[in-house]
Amino acid sequence: MDNPNRLAIACAHALRLIPVLLALFQPFTCAASDTMPSGYAPLVRKAAPSVVTVIVEELSVGAGERAAARATADTGYDAVGVIIRRLLSGANGSPRGDDKEFRALGSGFVIRADGLIVTNRHVIAGARTVRVRLADGREVPAKIIGVDAVTDIALLKVSAGNLPALHFGSTQAVSVGDAVIAIGNPFGLGQSVSAGIISARARIIEDDPYIDFLQTDAAINHGNSGGPLLSTDGTVIGVTSAIFSPSGGSVGLGFAIPAETVVGVIGQLEAHGRVERGYIGISGQEMTPQVAKALGMKTSAGILVTAIDAAGPAVGALWVGDVLLSIGASAVTFKNLSKITARLTPKALVVASVLRAGKPQSVALTIGQLPDPPSDPALTGGEDTWVPALKLGVAGTTADIRKTIKANDEQSGLIVTQLRPAGPGALAGLKVGDLITHVGPKQLAGVADIAAIATPTPQAPLLIRVVRDGSAAFIAITGQAEP
Numbered sequence: 001m002d003n004p005n006r007l008a009i010a011c012a013h014a015l016r017l018i019p020v021l022l023a024l025f026q027p028f029t030c031a032a033s034d035t036m037p038s039g040y041a042p043l044v045r046k047a048a049p050s051v052v053t054v055i056v057e058e059l060s061v062g063a064g065e066r067a068a069a070r071a072t073a074d075t076g077y078d079a080v081g082v083i084i085r086r087l088l089s090g091a092n093g094s095p096r097g098d099d100k101e102f103r104a105l106g107s108g109f110v111i112r113a114d115g116l117i118v119t120n121r122h123v124i125a126g127a128r129t130v131r132v133r134l135a136d137g138r139e140v141p142a143k144i145i146g147v148d149a150v151t152d153i154a155l156l157k158v159s160a161g162n163l164p165a166l167h168f169g170s171t172q173a174v175s176v177g178d179a180v181i182a183i184g185n186p187f188g189l190g191q192s193v194s195a196g197i198i199s200a201r202a203r204i205i206e207d208d209p210y211i212d213f214l215q216t217d218a219a220i221n222h223g224n225s226g227g228p229l230l231s232t233d234g235t236v237i238g239v240t241s242a243i244f245s246p247s248g249g250s251v252g253l254g255f256a257i258p259a260e261t262v263v264g265v266i267g268q269l270e271a272h273g274r275v276e277r278g279y280i281g282i283s284g285q286e287m288t289p290q291v292a293k294a295l296g297m298k299t300s301a302g303i304l305v306t307a308i309d310a311a312g313p314a315v316g317a318l319w320v321g322d323v324l325l326s327i328g329a330s331a332v333t334f335k336n337l338s339k340i341t342a343r344l345t346p347k348a349l350v351v352a353s354v355l356r357a358g359k360p361q362s363v364a365l366t367i368g369q370l371p372d373p374p375s376d377p378a379l380t381g382g383e384d385t386w387v388p389a390l391k392l393g394v395a396g397t398t399a400d401i402r403k404t405i406k407a408n409d410e411q412s413g414l415i416v417t418q419l420r421p422a423g424p425g426a427l428a429g430l431k432v433g434d435l436i437t438h439v440g441p442k443q444l445a446g447v448a449d450i451a452a453i454a455t456p457t458p459q460a461p462l463l464i465r466v467v468r469d470g471s472a473a474f475i476a477i478t479g480q481a482e483p
Contacts, residue, residue: 281312
C-alpha cells in the first residue's frame, strides 16, 4: 500500500524542481539566442542591390561553329574542350538551337555610383546591343567602355541615377577555407545567391598563364558569369568567370578572376579603352635536372628557349637554345614568364640575363605589345545562308570546323546549320552539322555555289555528297520522303 504514496511524494519533489531547472537553463538559452549566427542575410541585403543582369543580343555568332557544336554536343567528341565552361547563358543556359532572336544573359555588378559596371568580356562579345537590368527592375541601355580579352573583363556604363556600388577587397585578406558568397543570374532564373568557401588559390585553367584564379565550391552556373564573389566583410574578392564541369552544371569547381587583377584592368579600360601588356615573342620549355645537366648547368634555373616569333621583339636578341634566366630584376621560371612579360610596358628597354653556349650574357630587349588572343570561335564568323530549294541553311567552314565534325580530309564544304521540317533537305535525311561538299560533280567552294539551285523533284533529283561523322556518301534529294 506504500507504493502510491511514494509515487505521489516523488512527483511532488519533481514538480518543485521544475522552476529551479528553468532558472538554471534560462541564462544559457538567452545567451545562445543572442549569439546565434544570422547566416548571410545581412551581407546579401547589403550586396544584392548592386548586382545586375547583363542582356545582350548577338551580332556575329558564327553559324558554322554553332552548327558544329550542336552536331557534336551529344557524341562526346572533343569532350576535353567543353570541360572548362565559360558561364554565358541563354534562357535555358544553352546556345540557341533555332533561327529566332537570341538574348544571352550574364551578370555584372556596379562599382561606382554613377553607373560603372564590371562584367565578363565573353558575356558581351559580339553583342549588337547591351542592356542592364538593375536590381529594382529597371532595364537600361549600357555603353561598352572597354574590354580585355586576356583577363575576360569588360567595363560598362549606364545612366540610371545614383546606384549602390560594391567595393573591391584584397585576395590577400582571405585564405583557403574562408566563407564566400556568389551572386548572379544562373540560367536566366533571376538573382540567386550561393555560399561556399575558398577552395584553392592561384589556379591556372584553360592554359591561361595570365590569371591566378580563385577556386570556390559556391554553386555557380551558366549565367553567373561576371557576377561578384564576395567575402564575409562585403567586399568583392573576385569576378566569377568559369566552371569545371563535365555535365554543364555546378559540381563545386568554380573559378573567379581575383580582385587585384580586375582592379588593374578596369583602371586602364576606363582611361584608354584597352589594356596594354608587354610581349617578347618566345616559346620555351621548363628546365629539368637532365636538361640542365646536358647544358652544363649546376641547377635547373630559367627556361630553355625553343622558338622565337619571327615578327616578335626578341628577334636578334634571343636565340633558340638560350637559357633565359631573368628579365630585369625578375628571375624567370616556366610558370611566371608570361606574367612577368605582361607587366612590362610596351616599347620599354630591359636587360635580360641568358646562358648562351654555356656562358652567361646580358642582352637588351625592347618589349613589344602583347596581341589579343584569338576570338572565341563561337563568336566569330558570319550568319548562315538560306537555300530556298532545299529549305535549309548552310554556312562556310574552316579547317577547325571540319576537324570538329570529323571531316579533316575535306578541303572545303558547307555545313548545314538549320533545317525546315518537311523540307526537301530534311526529308532526304540531312541533319544539322552535315558537311555538303559537292552538288552533282561540282565541289562547293562557297554558299553561292548552292544558293540558287533549282528545287529537286522525283523526276529531277539533286545529287549531293555529304560527310557525316567521318563518313562520306552521296544522297539523292527528291523533295519527297524516302521510302
